[in-house]
Amino acid sequence: MWVRVLGSAAGGGFPQWNCACPSCSAARDGSRPCVPRLQSSIAVSADRRQWFLFNCSPDVRSQIESFQELHPVAGQGTQLQAVLLTDAELDHSLGLLLMREARGLEVHATESVHGTLTSGSGILRTLKQYCPVKWKPVIPGVETQLGPGLSYRAFNVPTSKSVRFEGTASYGRVVGYRVTDTSTDRSLVYLPGVQRLTPDILEEFQDCSALLIDGSFWRDDEMARLGLAGKTSRDMGHVPISGPGGSLEALSALGIRRKLYVHINNTNPILLEDSQERLQLDRHGMEVAVDGLELEI
Template sequence: MKIRVLGAGAGGGFPQWNCNCNNCRRIRRGEMNGKARTQSSIAVGTDNRNWLLINASPDIRAQLEAFPAIQPQQGVRDTGIKAILLIDSQIDHTTGLLMLREGKPLDIYCTEMVRQDLTTGFPVFNMLSHYCTVNHHPVPTDGGSFTIPGIDDLRFYTQALKSKAPPYSPHRYDPHEGDNIGLIVEQISTGKKLFYSPGLGEIEPHVLEAMQAAACVMVDGTFWTDDEMCAQRISHKRAREIGHLPQSGEGGMIEVLNGIGEARKILIHINNTNPILDEDSEQRKILDANGIEVAYDGLEIDL
């Protein structure tokens, strides 16, 4: 199985266009040992030609241009993207669909709740119907499996996570199964699994089980502390309040990852305020000591 990190940042990317926090200011001035990151998305496949795009960030055009294996290889209009899977209906995971409107219909796999959001509160699917149209393929929320035509030797499992729908969702304050999902990708021929969840606020029993069974765990790395945004006077909301488990502290992501065995452990969806973006920071040294990696744009993983 081949995994390509197209974007490793949280919403807004890094540096964020209007942010003058310690990280954004220093990366712009060349005063920080770190890497800029676009907004969160990955691609998976097995043959280096046919890819499943997982989430479509607002930065999708630049991400595809930086990844030759997914670019047109034959014909006047062509792409290595055989299908798209959405884990939720958030702006930073779906706006890029509008950049993919030139061409054939898009085969999009998502839950019924996500489909509803993208035809009502944020009607991306309706807009695309005037250009390339959308073929919607529903995915289960109970851990059931499915395969995707053109993506050989991979089986997919999706499971509901506890979370809120986006602010524009008609059921923002009435959570449903399928507002957000975790994804397990299994290579059929080897049995190796990837667990992917860039938005993870709670480690439910089925989530922990999936993480323990995976050869690679790529999970929410948004914030270092629960009060990170508050302490920097950027927001009054805490990490857990908006659906992200911080890395540090009791019950944090470091503690969780340390308890799951020998999987390769990678944090993705890194917010611009997170000190782990500074590769010389004490926080980054803590991750290194615990064998936890920080994803960056262009990271390639072979399982």
């Protein structure tokens, strides 16, 4: 199984267009080592011919163009077979509208996410006016075939963050995916948004070969420290990396070969390669994903 990181930043990308925090400023003026990032998404394949997109960011066009194996082939069309959504947030779903030229689009989503995108934000409702959309219901806990050589099992990720759209059911509002190469039985866990690492969620990581996990914020009060917002990391549905109950504390001891942070907010100091926070991750065997990174699992 191959995994391509198409985007490793949280919503807004890095640097974010309206932000002058230390990290965004460094990205613009080159004063500290860091690289720009597009909004969070990965592509997965069992054969490097058929690819599956996990989340569809507003940067999807640039992400496809940046990866030759996603380019269309004469007489065959696109190499993308389907889109799988972890939630209905705009940074994970707005790119669907940019795929309106497709002859047809298969979207895997929970009933909660599908309901939001066909009523509240209307993204799928609008998209259907341009191309046929086939909804494949995602049922947490059920192993599902995903083309030749791959299967996935979604798992529910409880969240208490504010509901952005009306009519959104709580169960299945956010999910993670455990994707398995059926020929090797090796698995990837993709979890770009998680509020709390409960025992049930940690159980989903058992025996996986690679973990791509929410790295949105370093501190729970990161936004408040910078004077950018009053909400904490957990208020926004993301477990912070540091501090009691943070993801670093829970994950550094796990015997997973590759553990990478994705969905990194523009304010997070781990984006700065010379930061003390980045060095701390290095000491604990945690990696920071970058756009274009490929994993063979």
